[in-house]
Amino acid sequence: MSAGPTPPAKPQVKALNCPGCGAALTARSLGNAVTIVCDSCHSILDAKDPNLQILQRFKVATDEARPLIPLGTRGKIRGTDYEVIGFQRRTIHVDGLPYSWHEYVLFNPYKGFRYLTEYNGHWNDVSILKALPEVHRFGTPTVSYLGETYKHFQTAQAGTSFVLGEFPWQVRVSESAVVTDYVSPPRVLSSEQTGNEVTWSMGEYITGKDIWRAFRLSGSPPDAVGVYENQPSPMGAQTKAIWVAFAGFLLLVVVMMIGFDIIANNKQVFTGSYRYDSNQRGEASFVTDEFDLTGHTSNVEVKTTTDVNNRWIYLNYALISEDTGKAWDFGREVSYYHGYDSDGSWTEGGQNDSVAVPSVPAGRYYLRVEPEGDPGYGVTYYTITVKRDVPQYSLYGLALLALLIPAVLLTWRTLSFEHLRWAESDHPPIKWGNDE
Amino acid sequence: MMRSLYLVYGAVVMAVLGVAQFQGWSLARMNEVKNVPRSIRDNPGAYRSIYSSYHHYTGGK
Numbered sequence: 022m023s024a025g026p027t028p029p030a031k032p033q034v035k036a037l038n039c040p041g042c043g044a045a046l047t048a049r050s051l052g053n054a055v056t057i058v059c060d061s062c063h064s065i066l067d068a069k070d071p072n073l074q075i076l077q078r079f080k081v082a083t084d085e086a087r088p089l090i091p092l093g094t095r096g097k098i099r100g101t102d103y104e105v106i107g108f109q110r111r112t113i114h115v116d117g118l119p120y121s122w123h124e125y126v127l128f129n130p131y132k133g134f135r136y137l138t139e140y141n142g143h144w145n146d147v148s149i150l151k152a153l154p155e156v157h158r159f160g161t162p163t164v165s166y167l168g169e170t171y172k173h174f175q176t177a178q179a180g181t182s183f184v185l186g187e188f189p190w191q192v193r194v195s196e197s198a199v200v201t202d203y204v205s206p207p208r209v210l211s212s213e214q215t216g217n218e219v220t221w222s223m224g225e226y227i228t229g230k231d232i233w234r235a236f237r238l239s240g241s242p243p244d245a246v247g248v249y250e251n252q253p254s255p256m257g258a259q260t261k262a263i264w265v266a267f268a269g270f271l272l273l274v275v276v277m278m279i280g281f282d283i284i285a286n287n288k289q290v291f292t293g294s295y296r297y298d299s300n301q302r303g304e305a306s307f308v309t310d311e312f313d314l315t316g317h318t319s320n321v322e323v324k325t326t327t328d329v330n331n332r333w334i335y336l337n338y339a340l341i342s343e344d345t346g347k348a349w350d351f352g353r354e355v356s357y358y359h360g361y362d363s364d365g366s367w368t369e370g371g372q373n374d375s376v377a378v379p380s381v382p383a384g385r386y387y388l389r390v391e392p393e394g395d396p397g398y399g400v401t402y403y404t405i406t407v408k409r410d411v412p413q414y415s416l417y418g419l420a421l422l423a424l425l426i427p428a429v430l431l432t433w434r435t436l437s438f439e440h441l442r443w444a445e446s447d448h449p450p451i452k453w454g455n456d457e
Numbered sequence: 458m459m460r461s462l463y464l465v466y467g468a469v470v471m472a473v474l475g476v477a478q479f480q481g482w483s484l485a486r487m488n489e490v491k492n493v494p495r496s497i498r499d500n501p502g503a504y505r506s507i508y509s510s511y512h513h514y515t516g517g518k
Contacts, residue, residue, distance in 0.1 A: 259459040266460060270467045274474070281478045304502040320481025339504065341493050350488040377483035389501050413477075415484055420474040424467055431459065 039064060040073050049093065049106040050128045054187035058107075065184065065192060079194040085183055086110065089139065089243070090125055092186045096236030098146060103127035103135055105236075107186035113177035113200070126188055134189050137232065138224060142242065143249035144232050145209065145224035154203075154210055154221060161448060164203045164210055166223070171203035171210045174250045174446045179213075202250060206442075209251035226251050248441040256435045260428075267428045271421065278417055286316055286410035291388075294404045297334065299394035306391035311343055312407060318382045319410040324375040327355045327403040333370075334401045337391035344384045351376060355403075377413055 037046040037057075044061035048054065054068040056076065063081050066073040088108040090096075095104045107126030112119050122140035124147075129135070136147040154166035162173040180197040199214040207226035212219055226249065229242025245252075291312040297305065314321060327334055333356035341348040353376055359368040394401060440450050476482075497504045 256459070262460040263463050266463055266467060270471065273471055277471070277475065277478070306501040306504070308498055308501050318480055320483050339490070339493070341497065346492045346495065348490040348493040350490050351485065376485045377481070378487060379483035379485070380480050387498070389497060389504055391501070410481060413481070413483055416474060416477050416482060419484075420470050423470045427463055427466065 056188045110183040111179045142245035144227045147224040150221040171205040174202040174204045176201040204251045206251045207253040254438045260435045285412045291407035297392040297401045299398045309388040311387045320377040321381045322408040322411040324406040335393040339389040349378045
């Protein structure tokens with residue numbers, strides 16, 4: 022009698038329990054995890070071992086930070102559903118001070134693993150690179166990847182200080198790796214070296230709000246503190262666009278200047294030469310002949326040419342409308358001094374002066390002139406020339422200044438942002454003290 | 458957003474510049490006086506400029 026073939030063993034459901042404390046374990050990565058951590062007794066277990074061999078036990082502080090995204094939460098990252106299966110805290114020490122960030126392990130049965138990192142409210146969506154970047158070590162180290170250059174930001178020894186959930190590698194608390202970051206905002210390339218093994222990953226900056234939306238989390242994400250290494254500058258691209266716009270406006274100003282120079286009348290409507298004797302007593306004021314100002318409302322340039330030499334003459338002017346009785350009252354001092362001292366020759370002032378009377382309507386006008394000078398100066402000869410509709414170049418200067426101020430302020434803000442970014446790096450813009 | 462704002466701002470600046478040039482605006486300080494008596498033509502000394510008390514610079518190094 023033949024016993025016949027042995028029927029295959031019936032598949033059995035085996036519950037996962039921590040061999041350390043007996044607590045039930047939840048395996049979310051469908052056997053893809055290498056290690057799994059018991060949340061109850063904080064044992065790190067070998068997920069590939071049917072008996073879940075305990076690899077390490079670690080102590081947890083009572084105030085240990087819990088994941089902001091609870092394990093088991095599902096969300097959509099770049100159109101793919103992922104589940105949060107692991108969480109770890111890693112710490113580096115810079116100048117004796119600890120800086121910690123959190124890493125979340127995400128899993129999708131078809132896409133595999135992906136990671137999120139969080140530091141002070143700044144998040145990164147991280148994936149492992151499938152090709153090696155090219156490292157350039159001359160000067161400030163850089164790496165090239167897919168045609169983009171990344172500048173070295175920081176190299177530090179990072180230690181794992183807390184773990185929870187499942188991991189696709191042999192995770193241990195207190196294990197350390199040399200972590201080097203290269204940035205090209207909004208991306209960061211990171212290399213992690215443990216012994217001879219180097220793993221490269223790429224992170225892309227993502228806001229806490231986007232994370233909360235992707236995982237449909239309640240409440241609001243923690244506020245981002247400071248400027249993160251690969252945080253995109255909120256003004257970076259706009260600064261360039263505004264300088265391009267400024268260049269366009271500058272061109273327009275030049276075109277406008279040429280245009281107004283062509284259409285401006287710039288027409289001389291009066292000239293007269295006079296003599297003023299400061300020693301002579303009596304009324305010095307006089308009025309000029311009348312002259313016509315034609316065309317649209319425009320300016321009137323009053324130019325004074327004198328022969329002052331180490332002296333001054335002051336002229337009280339009033340441009341008076343014969344038609345309306347309206348007057349534009351103004352005073353002009355013309356002074357010219359020169360000499361020679363221990364610094365060499367010097368000059369101050371000039372013998373000529375011009376001023377534009379603004380927005381004068383067409384009509385018939387004359388000037389009232391009242392010269393003044395120091396008694397004893399004697400005779401001063403001067404000529405008054407009046408021109409209608411003269412281009413005012415100072416207005417172009419003011420317009421350019423008005424256009425320049427926002428561009429400069431934005432550039433300053435951009436530079437301040439970059440200054441804050443790089444102040445946290447191995448290449449701070451200003452090195453304080455003598456640390457090296 | 459910032460670029461659009463700047464373009465609007467720049468357009469306003471250019472418009473003001475155009476009006477200023479056409480209307481002959483000036484940065485010079487002027488005092489506008491209304492209804493100056495016609496008698497000034499015959500008696501210029503009857504008018505007193507507000508700048509006549511100006512403190513003169515007697516200059517030089």
